[in-house]
Amino acid sequence: MKLQLDQAAEFKIKIMESQSALKKELEKVKMEKQDALEEKDEYNEMAETLEMAEVKAETLQLELDQAKERIEELTEDL
16 A cells, blocks of 8 residues: 555656646747747738838839939930
8 A cells, every 4th residue: 555655656746747847848839939929020020111112112213214204305405
């Protein structure tokens, strides 16, 4: 009977150690998930900024082309 109690106590200790290790691992995974979500948000923000910059660059290129045409017209008029 004492042997069974000792074995049960050892088993309980092992289970508790295992539970503690699993809790630590779970917290680690939760932190990694949170980091990944934050990085995803940052990536999305950068992608949106890049898209806006591309649109702005296209607009500026069109304005530049129009200005060049206007300069050509004015030069011809002179």
